[in-house]
Amino acid sequence: MPTHEVFNQVPPIVPFDNSRNPALLEGLHREGAGWAEAEVRELGALAGGLEAQEWGRVANEYPPVLHTHDRYGNRIDEVEFHPYWHRLMDVAVTHGLHGSPWLDERPGAHTARAAKFYTWGAADAGHMCPISMTYAIVPALRHNPELSARYEPLLGSRTYDFGLREPSAKAGLIAGMSMTEKQGGSDVRANTTTATPQSDGTYRIVGHKWFTSAPMSDMFLTLAQAPGGLSCFLLPRVLPDGSRNSLRLQRLKDKLGNKSNASSEIEYEDAVGWLVGLEGAGVKTIIEMVNMTRLDCVIGSATGMRAGLVQAVHHARHREVFGAKLIDQPAMRNVLADLVIESDAATTVMMRLAGATDRAASDPAEAALRRIALAVTKYWVCKRAPAHAAEALECLGGNGYVEDSGMPRLFRESPLMSIWEGSGNVAALDALRAMGRQPESVEAYFNEVSLARGVNHHLDDAIDRIGKELTDFGDIEYRARRVVELMALVLQGAQLVRHGHAAIADAFCASRFGGDWGIAFGTLPTGVDTTAILERAYVD
Known part of the structure; x- marks a missing residue:
């Protein structure tokens, strides 16, 4: 019927090329990994393709299911995933987004991996x-050379081999991390899980963990109280x-959000573990894994920003309102x-x-x-992701609020990176800790941002403000967020x-430093070259 005619609706964006991103590709070459551009572009076409977009949608519509026992009553503790989850995992592993950079001697291997991720x-x-x-476990595992030699090649293998079997017998491994407990959260030193040494060199682990993501991984790093203090251990699922x-x-x-991924509560009932690092050095050991996953928090937030932006610009380029395209409305x-x-x-600083x-x-x-740049960037970029996702969703109006648009999934995902591996206060205080314990990191920071001096007076003034903020440490913890936010913005600028x-x-400098900016997105000063800026968002 005539009333059912569909018009002025936006055509599907899929398929699109998710690698068509100037900030990403420019950074790839600038940081020494231009040799990976072909693979990055291949992944961009895959990620924005009909098939992979459907994999992601369905894997979130049908989340994992826990099976604690088999039909006969035997304890099995297995998680069942939708087949599309395994297809997503297979692409990621095949393209080396996990532990492969540690085995790659080419300059720029980690930069290439970041761009692909x-x-x-x-x-x-x-x-x-x-x-x-799996990417992050490798540097921590190297604190036990024997375990590293045995498992590192499998953690970097480009073969996805799902299923609970003895790790050495598999073609490739996936790893996880288990730190927080009910009573402690970020205060991991409050952990109550115990580790008792055995005559064969192993430890028996007893306790619980409040968050263990991806419980079907082949092995985990975990923290437990050994006789010598809080220590780090490797626990395989199969002995x-x-x-x-x-x-x-x-x-x-x-x-x-994060529905496609399983996150669990687990208990160790006399589980077997191997010490990684020294007794009492658990935090120092596992922090190497945490620092690598914090980098991925930044990458993940930048990924979400780009995804929301692309959807918003696509919608605005095709939707007409008040006699003109939405994108042409001032x-x-x-x-x-x-x-x-x-x-x-976010993308530029991530690279x-x-x-x-x-x-x-x-x-x-x-x-x-x-050390310092990762801490301040993790705080700020991850903190900006939810506001960015909300504004991008709103650009679609009511159409963005329905599940079919994909924007609600993006919005639900956006707070995770700020919470994971240390929420806002933890990240901000970690930056202050780095400055106090490693003063050379402050010098490195100012050396880096000073390379941009003399080009934009707003940025120059902001660099000077940081110097003044850091001269007074009297109430620095109270001002932690303010100081770290400014440091992150200056690094981006x-x-x-x-x-x-x-x-x-x-x-960026006029709005973020010059005071010519409101509180919400869309309050840029007049005179901004919006045409040149918006062209950066086109993916078709």
Whole structure:
């Protein structure tokens, strides 16, 4: 019937090329991993394709199911995933988004991996959690050379081999991490799980963990109280003799987002573990894994920003209101341009951190910069993701509020990265801790941002303000968020001034530092080159 005619609706964005992102590709080459562009582009086409987008949608519509016992009453503690989850995992592992960079001697291997992680993440965020943990476990595991030699090649293998079997007998491994407990949360030193040494060199682990993500992983790093203090242990799901380790899955968490991924509560009932690092050095050991997953928190937030931005711009380019395309309406151009600026800033600084990761092993200055820059960036970029997702959703109006648009899933996912691996206060205080314990990190930070001096007076003034903020440590914890926010913004601004698009750099500095900005997105000053900025968001 005529009343059912469909018009002025936006055509599907899928398929799209998720690698068509100037900030990403420019950063890839700038940080020394241009050799990976072909694979990044391949993943971009896959991630934005009909098939992968459907995998991600369905894997979230049909979340994992816990089976504690088999039909006969035997304890099995297994999680069943939708087949599409395994397809997502297979692509990620095949393309080396997990532990492969540690086995790759090419310069820029971690930068290449970061770009691929960012690009493929548009298909589904949930499965990137076990991929991230498998990447992050390697540097921590190296504190036990014997375990590292045995498992590292399998953690970097590009073969996805799902199923609970003895790790050494598999073609590839997935790893996880289990730290927090009911009573402690981020205060892991309050953990009550115990580890009792045995005559064969193993430990017997007894206790509980409040959050264990991806419980079907082949092995986990966990913290427990040994005779020498809080220590780090490796616990495989299947022991060398082929028997199941005593990791009991109590229930799966019913989460706000990240539905495709299983997160569980577990209990160790005299489970067998191997010490990683020294007794009493558990936090120091496992923090190496945490620091790598914090990088992925930044990447994940930047990925979500880009995904929301692309959807918003696509909608605005095709929707007509008041006799013109939505994207040509001045108020909407301001909003969209502001979203582009935030996304580009997150992507650019993310690639700088990835480059620092590549160089940290051989360059003390890069290691020091990474220490402080990762802490401040993790705080700010992850904190911005929910506001960015909400504004991008609103650009679609009511159409963005319905599940079919995909925007509600993006919005539900957006707070996770700020919570995971230390929520806002933990990240901000960690930045202060780095400055206090490693003063060379402060010097490295100022050396980095000072490279951009003399180009934009707003940025120059902001660098000076940081110096003043850091001269008074009297109430620094109370001011932690304010100080760290400014440090993160200045780091972003410096990267944009040096390497970003001129229109974006100018608008970023004028709005974020010059005071010519409101509280909501879409309050950029007049005179911003919105045409040049919006072109950065096109993916078709």
